[in-house]
Amino acid sequence: MKTKILLLATSLLTASLFTPAQAQFPMGGGTAQPKALPGTAGDQSPKGTARITGSVVDSTQAKAIEFASIALYNKTTGKAVDGTVADDKGKFALTKLVAGDYRVLITFVGFRNKTIESLTLANGQSLDVGTIKLSSSTKTLDEVTVTGQAAMIEEKVDRLVYNADKDITAKGGDATDILRKVPLLTVDLDGNVSLRGSQNIRVLINNKPSTIIASSVADALKQIPADQIKTVEVITSPSAKYDAEGSGGIINIITKKNSLQGLNLNVDSGVGNRGSLLSLNGGYRKGKAGFTLGGFGRAMYNTITKTSLEQTSVVGGVSTLTRQTGDGDSRGLFGQYNLGFDYDLAKNQSLTAGVRYGVRNMISQQDLVTRLFTNGTPGSVSNRNVESKNLSGTVDMNLDYLHTFKPQQEWSISTLYSRNDLTNNFDADLLNGSEALTGRQRNLNKNVNQEFTLQTDYQTPIKKNQLIEFGAKGIFREVNSDYQYLLAGPTGGFTTENNGTLGSLLYHQNIAAGYTSYTYTTKKRYTLKGGLRYEHTFIDASTKEDGPIGIGNYGVLVPSLNASKTIKGTTVKLAYNRRIQRPGLQQLNPNFNAANPQNITIGNPALRPELTNNFELGLSKTIKKTFVNATFFGRVTNNAITQIREPSDTLVGAIVTTYQNIGRQYTYGTNTFANVAITSKINVGVFLNFFYTSLTGQTTGVDGLSQELTNTGFNLSGGSFASAQFKNGWGAQAFGFMQGTQVQLQGTQGGFGFYTVGVKKEFANKKGSVGLAAENFLTSRFNIHTVLNSPQFNQVNDVYLYNRGVRVTFTYKIGKMTMDAPRKKAKSVNNDDVKSDGAGQAPAAGGGGTPRQ
Known part of the structure; x- marks a missing residue:
């Protein structure tokens, strides 16, 4: 429109x-x-x-x-x-x-x-x-178009937009490199994404979800090359047409597309000391039909990590001090291949279909040395060499139909099938102080997450200043996780004897939803948009060990209200919405992950959803060449899903991390940013995120007694960027970001910094370009210092990341192309429903179309 x-x-x-x-x-x-x-x-x-x-x-x-x-x-x-x-x-x-x-x-x-x-x-x-x-x-x-440099950041009625295609330092990187630069977002050095301090967000790619994110959004984002991203949209107050999932908001990554006639092929490549990329994307359009075919591969290597851990736990009156050091590295291969098709059935009817396959092979190796002290007396010393494999393959298939009756009056039917096969294994060799092999451990965890979605939407204008929308949606989801914990001696085969375990989780989750939304604009240009959505969730879950899990069905009514008005050049926006956050796969998975036996992770299949009320007041104004935006927000979450850590009652000195619905969480704060267009070709911007968090909840310790935990504190982060275009196709850009200490229920997680600079030269009438980008080149490493504590344990963890990098990039466009006339495509499915865990797990996916429910 x-x-x-x-x-x-x-x-x-x-x-x-x-x-x-x-x-x-x-x-x-x-x-x-x-x-x-x-x-x-x-x-x-x-x-x-x-x-x-x-x-x-x-x-x-x-x-x-x-x-x-x-x-x-x-x-x-x-x-x-x-x-x-x-x-x-x-x-x-x-x-x-x-x-x-x-x-x-x-x-x-x-x-x-x-x-x-x-x-x-x-x-x-x-x-x-x-x-x-x-x-x-x-x-x-x-x-018409070459009139100056477009703004890097734009604010629209219901979202903030970061124009990533203007980022010349992105070549050769991945989506996490882009998201780090988006105001309101925080991305740590592992790729975990937060919006205003919350990882409970929904990540979409071209408005579509995918089961790939049921494992980890941090790993999934590494599959998306940065130079294929056009824009990143941050939606903090979604309307009723969006799924109720994602208490923190929605992030929508829009990839580059074209509406060109003829045949074209784009080649993008990059090579650096920590990663390489090769991407080929082509398209053909003739008359009413269009095809796209693309694929890329990305290799990550030379990623070194060093860790230092010191923790004290008290179980049964016995105090155990654990000191641990680790040296590791990781490597990975990521790929994505897609085939798309669209066809104009008639002037006002269109059909869109697509198939996408993604692969992620991540392998990490770590050597751990652990020393135990019991009541101050030195105890055992053990060495452990661990190789972890995180392998996945994802298939997404969609078919969408759109019928446009007249401007703003349309009806659509959308379908999506998505399947993710995930393998998450580790093998560990156990050595004594003299480096002799004493035993072996193996954890096999096979997960299959598949879902089918069917939805229909209709919208129609009422007079000239009103619009009504309504629709219905069904999601049919199945998660199947089989896990084995196997043991072996220095020689021989693996068995489940001597405390080895095996089990499985079968989790069915079906969702029925309906919504209606109404938009009204007055003669004085007040805009009001209200909506109401109802979702009912049906759950059938069981484990091999314990049988059915008593999780009842539940329904939730989700209202939303957005209002805006421009007064003397200042735009004021008010918003309220209620959101639901269902637990994600990693939070549910009862697999006993003991790759590091001093820090064990296990899911909780009995988790309930959390509910969040969001309030927002936004002010924005353009003062000469400067655009300023300030947003004040509040977030109240009940039944919050949070990581809980407690000493193990079976493994000496170990801390077990799981997930619980702890209680209530309050967050209040502000996001501010300013963008200055110094000239039509030079932009400078700064942004600041500042908020206060209060977490309170009940936990159960190893002694079976209930404990009330409370933690409060301030979180601060910010950054700046500058970009410039010069004559003869030259351009330059710089970016820097700092994240302060973050409050958690049982302590604080340390902050970090990130910065990058780049230059680019275009040639052959902008058909090709070469670039050079460098990141963190003034510092050899970053240290994330985390302190966690409770009445029963204290933990100090230092992670040192060596991520100094430099890369050279090259792009070239082949083919004779002509511009297609503007046309509307069929709308696509959005499943806004998987909670992010502490490892960055949150939903995302691929496809195209206007954001829908």
Whole structure:
């Protein structure tokens, strides 16, 4: 819709150059009836009875060109005497014309002008000039679009948009490199994403979900090359059309697409000391049909990590001190391959289909040395060499249909099938102090997460200032996790004897949802948008060991309200919504992960959802060349899902991490950013996130006694960026970010910093580019210092990340392309429902279309 409005405005402006200034253009797609100004030929002569009619279409697809400008000239004097614009069917009519000789000029942005010469009219004659075909014009597009550097950050009515395609340092990186630069977001050095301090967010890719995120959003984002991302949208107050999932909000990553006719191929590559990338993306469009085929592979290597851990635990009156050091490295291969198809069934009907396959192979190795002290007396010393494998393959298939009846009135049906096969294993060799092999351990964890979604949406305008939307949706989800914990001696096979375990989790979750939303705009430009959504969740869960898990079905009513008004150049926005956060796969998975036996993780399949009420007040204003935005927010969460750590009652000195619905969490704060356009080619920006958090909940210790835990504190983060475009295709950019200490229920997690600079040179008329980017080049390592404590344990953990990097990038575009006429695509499915865990687990996916429920 925004594109149509822009094109209409451009056409009207163009038409005004050739028509009387008082010409009145009907806004409903009807034929214009222009009125002549004094001094024009039309004013000097009486109106006649002749007329000229015709239609305007795209020469490549024979599609009507809406709002094309038609100007009529007197051939003798050369003056413009009349004009109009084409309706939504491309048709036009010039009426009440006097007899004479004329020529007609037809124009539209993105197309070459066309002139019809030597038209002779007699009184009473009706002349049909037939179908006029316009061909696309790359030159016209360049003249229109290349007017300066677009803003890196934009604020829209319901979201903040980061224009990642303007980021020249992104080449060769992945999505986490982009998300680090988006105001309101925090991405730690492991790739875990937070929005205003909350990891309970929904991540979408082109408005679609995927089961791939059921394992880890941090790993999933590594599959997306940064230079394929067009924009990142941060939606802090989603309307009722979105799923109720994601208490912190929604992040929508829009990848680059094109609407080009013909055949094209883009080659993107990069190589650096810590990673390499090769991407090939092509497309072909002819007439009503279009195909896209793409694939990329990314390798990560030379990623070194060092750790230092010191923790004290008290169990049964015995105090155990654990001191541990670790040296490790990781490597990974990531790939994604997609095939897309779209077809215009009719002028107002379209069909979109796609298949995407993603692969993630992450292997890490770590050597751990552990020393135990019991009541101050030195005890055992053990060495442990661990290799962990995180392997996954994901398939997403979608089929979407859209029927547009008239502007803003449309009906859609969307389907999505998604399956993720995830393997999460580790093998450990146990050695004594003299490096002799004493035993082996193996953990095998196979997960299959699949879901099918069917939804339908309808929207229609009511009068000119009202819009109503409603829809329904069903999600059918199944999670299956089989796990084994096997033991072996220095030689021989693995068995489940001597405390080895095996088990499985079968988790069915079906969701039925319906929503309605109403938008009203007053004459004084107050905009109100209210909605109501109801979701009912049906759960059937069981484990092999304990049988059925007593989790009842539940329903939730989710209201939302958004209001905005511009007062003397300042835009004020108010918002309230309620959100639900269901537990994610890693939080549910009862697999006993003891890759590090001093820090064990186990899921809790009995988790209940959490509910959050969000409040927001936003102010924004443009002061000369500076855009300033300040948002004040509050978030109250009941039944909050939080990591809980307690000493193990079976493994000496070990701390066990699991998940519980602890109670209540309060967060209040502000996000502020400013963007300064120093010139049309130089932008500078700064942003600051500051909020207060209070967490309170009940936990149960190893002694079975209930404990109340409370922790409060402030969280601060911020950063700045600068970008510049120079002559002859040169550009430069710099970015820096600092994250302060973050409050957790049982302590604090240390902060970190990140910075990068880059330069780029375009060549061959912008068909190709080469670039150089460097990150963290002034520091050899970062230290994340985390302190956790409770009445029963204290833990100090230092993680040292060596992520100094440099990379060279190269891109090239092949193919002859012409611009396609604007067209609406079928809308797609959004499943906004998987909670992020402490390891960054949160939902995401691929596809296209306008965000839906």
